[in-house]
Amino acid sequence: MTVIAVFNQKGGVGKTTTTANLAAAMARNGMAPLAIDLDPQAHLTTLSGLKPRVERTVYSFFHSQTPLSELVTELPNQVNLIPAHMELAKVDMLLSQNRRDLRRLKKAMQDEMLAAGGTPVLIDCCPMLGVLSLSALMAADVVLVPVTAEYLAMNGAQQLDQTLNGLTAMGLHRPRKVFINRYQRGHITSEHVAAELAHRYGRDFCRTRVFESQSVMEGSGKNQDVFSYAPDSESAEDFSYLLDELIESQFIRTGH
Structure with a gap:
């Protein structure tokens, strides 16, 4: 299965x-996904309603070599999560950016067969390009890039191009898909950004657009995903369509 x-x-x-x-x-x-919160802000962990002790988070993997599989929590929506903690910010001081340290996450996932048996893995990255994000990019098969319908976010995607090109130069090519998030129908900036992204990324730009939605924000505030909070909402439909497109394009592979 695919590591994203x-x-x-x-x-x-x-x-x-x-x-x-x-x-x-x-x-x-029915895909039994594993999500890894690799952001020291721990927003994914908080959104999931968890307040774990630091030794029960991914920080313990980097600091104490705790096996990843011992850190997994099953959420009520059947998603498995390895949570984060603010102490994760210290990892950049604990580890260097040499290839051995950056491959630790990838090696552990392989050794523990966390992406085996048809299990997709999603890694929520922090925006800083340090040990944590580079570890995630090394461990990943593909990179999914959400871009909000604003010009500054589009510039962030362009910076990511340079990072991925650098990985390719190191022999670590990572296919990518870019999709527009918080899209506002008929809004001039949204339309312009969408057109620019489609031109820049071509087949790497998703047809699916995730629209601006109160359901996502309200659900997050109640520690629920949009399917749990508002299963009949437009946002739930958007994320279903996005998953379908990623599978149909074989960006996410569902085979063993």
């Missing part, structure tokens, strides 16, 4: 809500 890094070098583009709701869509399709 959800990443953009600009904050506030919806990486966490994308991870949470795409994982929920997978769970509703």
